[in-house]
Structures are given as structure tokens and as C-alpha cells.
Amino acid sequence: MSTDVDIAIIGGGNAGLTLAAKLAAQENPPTTVVIEPKSATQRDCSWALWALDQQADQLAHSTKGRWRRWQLIDETSRVVHSSNQYNYLSLSSADYLLGCAAQLKDPVKLVEDSVKVLHPEQQHTNIETDKGSYRAKTVYDSRPPNIAEEGLRQHFLGWHIHTKEPIKDPDMATLMDFRVDQSRGLHFIYALPFSDHHLLIESTLISVAVQPQSWYRNAIECWLRENNIEVAEIISEEMGVIPMDILIPDASTVTSEQPLIATIGAASGAVRRSSGYAFQHIQQQIGQLAAGIAQGNMAVPTPVSSRLTTMDSIFNGVLLSRPDLAVSLYMRMARALNGDQFSRFMLGQATANDWLRVIAAMPKGPFIKQAVKQAAKQLSQKLSRA
Ligand SMILES: Cc1cc2nc3c(=O)[nH]c(=O)nc-3n(C[C@H](O)[C@H](O)[C@H](O)COP(=O)(O)OP(=O)(O)OC[C@H]3O[C@@H](n4cnc5c(N)ncnc54)[C@H](O)[C@@H]3O)c2cc1C
Structure with missing residues (x-):
């Protein structure tokens, strides 16, 4: 029944x-x-x-965990944001x-x-x-x-650990630390201190191919060693794949x-x-x-505007076609914005001024090439449907 x-x-x-x-x-x-x-x-x-x-x-x-400060790091620089308005949760x-x-x-x-x-x-x-x-x-x-079979994925493996010594800066979230092996795709360590002895560390890769678990574990171990963080206990392990x-x-x-x-x-x-x-x-x-x-309207609103999806697709197109630029794209974007602007950008609520700052900071050639390529693809899809 x-x-x-x-x-x-x-x-x-x-x-x-x-x-x-x-x-x-x-x-x-x-x-x-x-x-x-x-x-x-x-x-x-x-x-x-x-x-x-x-x-x-x-x-x-x-x-x-709740943070007002976060950072992005590459081999040569560090961008630290703080915000009075936004929390990273x-x-x-x-x-x-x-x-x-x-x-x-x-x-x-x-x-x-x-x-x-x-x-x-x-x-x-x-x-x-x-x-x-x-x-x-x-x-x-x-x-x-x-x-999509050949689509970009964000895949990660993370550890919750107890550290032997107190964590140095427990009120700082590390969103991306790119000082890791970049040979398999865009790779970064994401590290969230939940207290002065409790840390979540994830090895995250943005690429088409998922790697064996040992690869991410090895990246975490190297990062901990290089940052002089000794593990007292691995509390748990989590992993995931987010389709992009x-x-x-x-x-x-x-x-x-x-x-x-x-x-x-x-x-x-x-x-x-x-x-x-x-x-x-x-x-x-x-x-x-x-x-x-x-109100009796059952229709589902579109979650991300088509303008934002197009911009994101162009960004991903550049990531795929110019992996040599990948780290610098994120660092340039972070450097161009302050904490509030960055939060709005990540929330999909960037103002025209925020967008202008990001566009001005990006290398123009690869983005123009990608925008033209995607416009041509959309046009040919429309024509083949007509
Ligand atoms: C591991 C992981 C980490 C993420 N981290 C973040 C993050 O930090 N921040 C962020 O903004 N986004 C994150 N995301 C993106 C994430 O997709 C969303 O935040 C959120 O979980 C999506 O919600 P949803 O309801 O669409 O899908 P889900 O939360 O995945 O819910 C779908 C549900 O469908 C159920 N289901 C599957 N098959 C059946 C079936 N046959 N019958 C009935 N039910 C079924 C599943 O069990 C599941 O509970 C993450 C995604 C993953 C996979």
C-alpha cells in the first residue's frame, strides 16, 4: 500500500x-x-x-569552530585576511x-x-x-x-588530530597552503585549529583524477613535519569528493x-x-x-546565478588549460581583496567593485581566450539544438 x-x-x-x-x-x-x-x-x-x-x-x-582571521600561503608570500563582519565557520x-x-x-x-x-x-x-x-x-x-566524467573535482582526505604542543596561532584558519606537491593537480593543505591542541588538516586536490588515499596521508605528514607539529593522537579521518x-x-x-x-x-x-x-x-x-x-508556488529557484556559473566555468577552464597559473590565480584573488570583500566573493555576493578588483588582478590573456572558447561552445550547442 x-x-x-x-x-x-x-x-x-x-x-x-x-x-x-x-x-x-x-x-x-x-x-x-x-x-x-x-x-x-x-x-x-x-x-x-x-x-x-x-x-x-x-x-x-x-x-x-569560528574564525575571524584566515590565510592563504604560497612558496613566496602569505595573504592574511581579517574581518569584523564575517565569520568563517x-x-x-x-x-x-x-x-x-x-x-x-x-x-x-x-x-x-x-x-x-x-x-x-x-x-x-x-x-x-x-x-x-x-x-x-x-x-x-x-x-x-x-x-561529468572529465569534470573537475575537489577531493580531499583529512585528519582530526590532537597535537603534543599547543598550536601556534589557534585563531587563524589556513584556507590554502600551497607549499606542497603540485605534480598531480592544484594541491593545498587546509588547516583549521578547533582549539590550541585540536587541528583538522586536509590535503585537498583540485583535478580530474582522484589519488590513492596514501598520497593525501603522505602530504599531511610532510606538512605537519615541515610545520613542526607533532601528533599526539589521530582522532578521526574523513575524506570526500566534491564535484565542481x-x-x-x-x-x-x-x-x-x-x-x-x-x-x-x-x-x-x-x-x-x-x-x-x-x-x-x-x-x-x-x-x-x-x-x-x-504561497502555492512549488518551483525551485536557481541556486547560483547563470552569470556566476559562467564566471566560475571560465575560471575552471583557465585552471585546466593553464595549471602553471593555478596557485597564482588564487593568491592574486586573495591579495586583491580584503577580508570582507573576500568573504562576499566566496559567498557569491561580490559587489561590482569587488569584481573589478579581482578582474584587474587576473592575467588577461588566458581569461579572454577561455571566455571566447566558452562563448563559441555555447553558440555551437545552441545552433545544434535549433
Ligand atoms: C565530503 C564533503 C564535504 C563538503 N564540504 C563542504 C563545505 O565545507 N562547505 C560547503 O559549502 N559545501 C561543502 N560540500 C558541498 C556539499 O555538497 C553541500 O554542502 C551539501 O552537503 C549538499 O547538500 P545536499 O542536500 O544537496 O546533498 P547531501 O547533503 O549530500 O544530501 C543528499 C542526500 O541524499 C541521500 N540519498 C542518496 N541516495 C538516496 C536514495 N536512493 N534515496 C534517498 N536518499 C538518498 C544521501 O544519503 C544524502 O543524505 C561538501 C561536500 C562533500 C561531499
Whole structure:
């Protein structure tokens, strides 16, 4: 027997559970089921973001670390940013998701189940799951997106460690330290001190090919040695792959037809192609979607503007075609901006002045070449469709 619902949300991750919590808080919530096979603790990882004080305070229950200063380092220089307005936060995804789940109440529920197949019918979609089936007027699907085979990925392996000695500058987040092996792609160490004896260190590679785990572990060990940091204990290890070149299905967004099946979150293109950050774009998309649903508008807003996606694609095109420039692109960008401007830039909220600063700092030739190449590609795609 199948259960009838107004809305089925597939996947209880950032997008799915944030949406469910917002719907549960509405005056007349639609009947909603969130279908998620794994517990929040099974999926725990670190989610980082820039946030103004108000949002940072709201996220305090899931915050593991909060910094006002951060740095980027290459072989010859160091750029240090500080901000009075923005915080760099690292969240426990499990604590965030458990917080959302705790806000659910009838008629919005979370079930532990896995979706197998979707069958769209005239007025609803049949959803077959491991444990049964549902009939939903609207489906929001947040299952992880398809990754372009030759697309760029951000892949990393990280250790939470206890250090023997106190960490030198525990109020400084290291976003990118490029003083590591650059032979396999753009490689940097990301290091977040959660206290004066607790450090997260990740070896992160931006490239098409993922490396064996030993490669990242070796990079972490070398970096620790070079920075004279002795490990008292490895608390845990985490790894992940963030697609930076997602294949977004054509009908993923902005349709109000019934039955509606639309992607949300990363699957709808919420991951910034140039940085891999997605949290804030998802929050914004889901906030707008929930407000729309309250007004009877079920359409999913585009999470990242097409202008920003185009700029990011040009940036990635330069990264792929000119790997020799990769480190300098990030360093030039950081050097051109102060802490507030950099935070806005990473949040996708850069002002015209912020953009002018970044554009002025970039090497013009490779970017113009890439922009022309991508414009020609788009034109030929349009012509072949016509
Ligand atoms: C390891 C990792 C680290 C990241 N770190 C950051 C970061 O620091 N900052 C940032 O901004 N972004 C980060 N990202 C980007 C990340 O994609 C988003 O922040 C966020 O998790 C995406 O939310 P989402 O809801 O779209 O997808 P998810 O949170 O991945 O949720 C999708 C859900 O679908 C579920 N699912 C899968 N198959 C089925 C099925 N058959 N039936 C039902 N459910 C199913 C999965 O279990 C999962 O819970 C990271 C991504 C990864 C993979």
C-alpha cells in the first residue's frame, strides 16, 4: 500500500532536511515525507562557510569552530585576511542535520528508507522505496548529482588530530597552503585549529583524477613535519569528493507543472564551480523555495546565478588549460581583496567593485581566450539544438 503525501523530499541532507524544517515551521504545512537511508551521524563531515554574526549565532549549536582571521600561503608570500563582519565557520553536518530533524512535527516526517524508482503519472509521482511506496504531488530530489566524467573535482582526505604542543596561532584558519606537491593537480593543505591542541588538516586536490588515499596521508605528514607539529593522537579521518562540474538535468528548476519532480541542493547546481562551497547557496535556495511553497508556488529557484556559473566555468577552464597559473590565480584573488570583500566573493555576493578588483588582478590573456572558447561552445550547442 502506498502513502499519499503532498511533498516527497528524496534525501535528508543539507537541502532536504533544511526544507523539511522550514515546512514544519509553517502555519499550514503540507503533508511531507523526507526519505533518507542513512543516519546523520553516519554521514557526519565538516561543512564550512562564511557567515555574518546573526547567522553564525543561529548556527552555534552545530559550530565546531569560528574564525575571524584566515590565510592563504604560497612558496613566496602569505595573504592574511581579517574581518569584523564575517565569520568563517566549520559545522558538524551531523549536529546541523539533527537540529533540523528535531524541528520536524506532523505532518512533516523523516523516514529511514531508500528510493529505488520514480514513476511520474498524470497528477502525482509514484515513488518505490526499499520498504514500500509513496504517491506524491510534488517531488524534490536531492540525491547526489551526476558528475561529468572529465569534470573537475575537489577531493580531499583529512585528519582530526590532537597535537603534543599547543598550536601556534589557534585563531587563524589556513584556507590554502600551497607549499606542497603540485605534480598531480592544484594541491593545498587546509588547516583549521578547533582549539590550541585540536587541528583538522586536509590535503585537498583540485583535478580530474582522484589519488590513492596514501598520497593525501603522505602530504599531511610532510606538512605537519615541515610545520613542526607533532601528533599526539589521530582522532578521526574523513575524506570526500566534491564535484565542481555537475551535470544538471534540463528540467531541474523553475517549472510549476504537476506532477513536479525537481532537483534541489547540490543536484540542482548549488555547488560553486570555482570553490566547491555550497552551504550558503543551498540555504538561500531552500529559504526561497519554502517561502514560495507557502504561497502555492512549488518551483525551485536557481541556486547560483547563470552569470556566476559562467564566471566560475571560465575560471575552471583557465585552471585546466593553464595549471602553471593555478596557485597564482588564487593568491592574486586573495591579495586583491580584503577580508570582507573576500568573504562576499566566496559567498557569491561580490559587489561590482569587488569584481573589478579581482578582474584587474587576473592575467588577461588566458581569461579572454577561455571566455571566447566558452562563448563559441555555447553558440555551437545552441545552433545544434535549433
Ligand atoms: C565530503 C564533503 C564535504 C563538503 N564540504 C563542504 C563545505 O565545507 N562547505 C560547503 O559549502 N559545501 C561543502 N560540500 C558541498 C556539499 O555538497 C553541500 O554542502 C551539501 O552537503 C549538499 O547538500 P545536499 O542536500 O544537496 O546533498 P547531501 O547533503 O549530500 O544530501 C543528499 C542526500 O541524499 C541521500 N540519498 C542518496 N541516495 C538516496 C536514495 N536512493 N534515496 C534517498 N536518499 C538518498 C544521501 O544519503 C544524502 O543524505 C561538501 C561536500 C562533500 C561531499
